[in-house]
Each structure stands twice: as C-alpha cells, then as structure tokens.
Amino acid sequence: MSKTKWGFKVHEADDIQRNLDWLQSQLEQLFVSDETSHSARKRIVCDIGFLIFPLIVLTYNVLFALTKNTALIITGVLQIPFALISICWLIRGRIRWPHLSHYVLAGILFMDTTVGIFSGQGTLLGTHFYYLFFTVGVAVVVPSNMPRFTWLLMLVNLTCFTLMEFFGVPAASEIAAMDLEHLKSFQMLVFLSMTLSISAAVYFADWSYFVLEDRLIKLASQDFLTGLPNRRAFHSHLKRKQASAKATEGSYCICILDIDHFKKVNDTYGHDIGDEVLKFVAQHLKDSVRVGDFVARLGGEEFVLFMPEIDLTDAIHVAERVRKAIDMCVYEGNGITIHVTISIGIIESYPDATDAELFELADQALYRAKQNGRNKLEIGTRSTVTYV
Template sequence: MQARHSNSLYKRDARPEFWQLSMRCCVLAGSIDVAFFFIFLWLGSPILAWINVISVAMYVCAYRAFVHRRNRLGFALIQTEVLVHAGLGTVLVGWESGFHYYLLMFIPALFVSTRARIAWILAAHLWIYYAGLYVLMWYMQPLQPISSNALLGVNIFNLTVVFCMFSYLALFYAITVTRAHTSLSRMAMTDSLTGLFNRRQIVALTEKLLARHHRCPTNLTLMLMDIDHFKQINDEYGHDVGDRVLVTVSQHLQSLMREQDFIGRWGGEEFLGVLPDTDLEQAAETAERLRKAIQVLEIDNDGKKIQVTLSIGITQYRADEVLSNAIARADYALYKGKSSGRNRVEAIQA
C-alpha cells in the first residue's frame, strides 16, 4: 500500500519544471484571452468575445489545479480550452484567422506530459482533428466573417503569440536541460553529504595533476586525514550528529586549505587532500595548522559542545609511481599516527 502511494506521489510530481511552465502558460494564455475579448468586441463579434471569458475562467481553474498539484485536471482543462477555442475560432472567423496555430502547441506538451506510446496516440488524434478542421473549412464559409483587414490583423496576432510561446518553450527546455546537466555533473563529482569532491573525482583530478607532473616535474604532496574515534560519536550521539560532525569538519578543512589545493571525502570519516607545488616540510606545516584548527573546533548538539581531533598522514608523490602506491603510503603514515596516540601528524618520506 505504501509502495503504491509513493509511486503515485512520484508520478504526480514528475517533471515539476513542466508543470511550473504550465502555470505560467495559464497566466499568459488568460491574459491573451482578455485581450481577445476586447478585440472581438471592437470587431463586432460578441460570440467570440464571450467565448474568451469562458476561456479565462478555464485557465483560472487550470492554474488552481496546478497549485494543488492536480496536474492531470489542469492539463485536461488547458487541452479542452485550446481544442474548443481553436475549433470555434476557425469555424466562426475562418481558417485564415490563424486560430489553428494554437493546436501545434500541443505537440511538445504531449510528449513531455505523458508516456511516449500514449503521446503518439494523442498526437495522431490531434493530427486528425487539425486535418479535419482544415478540410472542413474548404467546404464551408465562416459563420461570423470579419473584414479582410481585420482577418489579417487577427492572423498576425495569433502568429505572433504562437511564435513567442514556441520561442519561450524552446528557451525553457534549453535552460532546463542545461541545469539538469549541471546538476548531474555536480552529483557525479561531489559527495552528497559534505559537498566535497567524491573519491572518483579527486582521483581524476589528481591523475590530471600527475600527467602535468610527468611533463613538468614539481612537488606534489598527499594528505590523508581521519577523524579520531568517530565510531564513538555515532554510538553515543547517533548518526545524525555524526553526519553533522562530518559536514562541519569538512567545511573547516576546505576553508583552511589554499586555493590551489583540493580536498575530497575519501570514505567514511576519511578525507584526502592534494597539495600541488608543496614539499613534505610545507605539507607538514599545513597539516599541523589543520590539526590544531579542528582540535579547537566546537560542534553544538542541543547546547552540548562536541569536540573532535584529527590524525593526518602525509607523503610526497614519487616520480612515475602509480597513484595508488602514494595513497597507500599516506594511509600507512595515517596508521602510524593513530597507533602513536592519534591527534597528530605523521609523515613518510617519498
């Protein structure tokens, strides 16, 4: 039962950007129908004028449906309004009025709002409706014809509206795709909890540095850091507090490192720092500064202060060695530091 409910919520909330766009389209289309009301009153077509009043009411209802996340109802109201309005406008004024342009707006909307198979079926029905309306107007005259100049003006107005809406849709989808790509790239590169680089990304960045290192030899130091007694924090305060400790420590470590350095979450409570153009002595000074900063750090837990310490193992990269060997050496240095009492910096010569 709960699984079905969760699946229902997922379907209802799917493609949230599209439904937000639909709400904006309701406002835009309602505003256009208000303009049409006055246009057709001025042209002496009261039936078409009052049809737009009904259209505005339908867009208001559709907007409220989207606000309450009744997306299917909202889309059905928009679909009904456009189909009926386009058909009536064409039959009353003529094909040359351009009301049929609005039917084309449904083509991208169908494929975004429904599954592909259903979208193709609906698109086929839309084509039949569109073609049928076109053929119908070959054999009948408009029921409420307007002057040729007015007809041209209505056509240009409808063409302009549809042109602008298609342009807006294209821009919207381009921005949405770009944002989605950026978000996926960020998710692929960073740790979801701490916001630091994840293990895969920090290895990739280090490999790039090493490629440059081989072309132009320079100092590169690795720094493996571990929060002391972190399991006890989880056991005593719970994993939520443990996560808060991880986030706070990672933020402080990142803020204290140089701009050219980078740091990532290596796993669990371990962090890997990569320091380009840094020899072992300079790295030891940096590591000691980080250790002291974390030692005095206080993390609030409902009024109670939690303090943690950091053990750090550092080593310098050897020319032409495999990266995993250098990391293993830094890990051994970290192990030595923990074995010697924790809350200390231990270095191993390259």
C-alpha cells in the same frame, strides 16, 4: 565563548541544512525521478508551457480589447480562467503532483482552444490550427514511457483539426464582419504564437538536457552529508592536477585525514550525532585550508586534502593548522559536548608517482599517526611503499 558560539552555529546549520535538503528534494523531483531522463526533460517542457500559455492569453486579450469588438473581447475573457488555472498549477500542483503536469497542461490547452473556438472565434481566425500544433507538441511534452497515451492524444488532436479544417465552425457575426486586414493580422498572430511555442518547447528540451546532465554530475560527485566532493570527484580532480604539475614540473601534496575514535562516537551517541561530527569536521576543513586547496570525503570518517603548487614544508604547516583548528574546537549540540581530534598522513609528490603509490604512502603515514597516539601528523616516505 568560541564553544558557545559554535554551539549556536550548529543549530543554525541544522536549520539551513533542512532547507537545503528540502530544496534538493524538489530538484530531485524535477530532474531525477523514476522516469527516464528523456521523460524528465519533457516534464520540464511542461513547466515552460505553464509559463508561456498565460502570456499568450494575456497578449490575445490586449489585442482583442484594442479592436473594441465585443465578441472578440468575450472570447478572450472566457479564456482567462484557463490561464489562472495554469498559473495556480505551476505554483501549487507542480510540487505536490509533479507527474500529472503533462496531463494537466494538455487538458488546459485543449479546453482553452475549444472554448475559444466555440465561444465565437470559430475557425475564421485559424485558431483550430493549434490542434495541429498539439499533435506535434504531444511528442515533446508527454513522457516517452507513455506511448499509448501519446498516440491517443495525437489522434484526438489530429481528428479535431481535420474535422474543423474541412467542415469548419462558424464565427460570431461581429467577428465575421471584421475587415479582411484585421482577420489576416489575427491569423498571422495565431501562426506566430504556434511557431514561437513549438520553438520554445524544442529549445527548452535541449536546454533541460544540459541542466539535467549537470545536476546528475553534481549528485554523482558530491557527498550528500557533508556537501564536500566525494572520492570520485577527488580522483577526477587529482588526475587533472597531476597532468598540470607534470607539465610545469611543479609539486603537490596529499593528506589523508581520519577522525580519531569515531567508532566510539557512533557507539556512544548514535549515528545521528556521528553525522553531525562529520559535518563539524568538514566545515573546519573547508575553513582552514588555503584558497585553491581541494578537500573531499573519501568515505566513513576519512577525508582527503589535495594541496597544489606547494612543497612538503609548507604543506606540513597547512596540515598542522587544520589539525590544531579542529583540536581547539569542541563540538556542541543536542546537549552533548565532544572533543574531536584528527590524525593526518601526508605525502609529497615525486616524478612518475601514481595515484595508488601516493595513497599508499599517505595511508601508511596515517596508520603510524594512529599508532603513535593519534591527534598527530606523520610524513610518508617512499621507502615505506609496499606492493602486494
């Protein structure tokens, strides 16, 4: 029954893995691309812009409706399609054409502002100051590997602002007839929305930097196939725990685990099945160790287990539990049944032990387990350390 149950779990895991792979590919498109990290940050700011812009349009439409000024309401309604385009692009276009986001956002904002001005608002409400904001915002949004495009957009927006500021665009008669108090309120709203927008852009540029950095660290420290930490992450974890153990005079144990006859699995069933077996073993390792233990994949068919605050006797019980758990289960998938076993070499820490010495001892113990018939656990002793 357990075998059948595990067989179904393998298929479910495949579906989950496919979804996770798709999600990771989307995250990699968002955070890791052929652009520089600075460019990726700016594309994230683009996405924030696609969210902020519809909110601004909605706010203006509500306020315009409250004034009951027909000309203002019309200019607000004419801007709604641009907000819808922004939302649609964020939902659909961002996934299909992520590298066009900065172009699309710049076009939407520029055209919306232009339509708002020439459909009746004119320069009376101060909306043309958005062009000045765009001049500054271009440097934040457009990727740094497009300097000519950046300078062109800045020049176009600065020119539009300068022409409208000095020559003006007349507002519709109904808007021009508004009382001074309402005009000042709308002008204040324009400047407030610009200030909030550029503040949000700067804030999210900094925030996205930390998100990007964290994502890159995770990608660099995780084994993509099994989801376990990789060799780099293990050595980093080991150094921290060694320092802690030295301060408290505590002991810890390290196990090196190797899948028996793994080359035969690859040669017989192919590397795809070999990958499934690796994931099968990785899952059992995670399920069988104690809370607080650290499991990582060293590479190939080799795994490593770090057990903190434990003596050799208890560590052997944990390692044997892991070995027996894998021995008792059979991998089933794609019509194939494989009995998987592992060999283990274990070593307990001792004063002034280095990473290299502990790994050498555990590796020699693993070698003896292989020589003695596999599917065994052997204990490393300090007398077996050899130095080259």
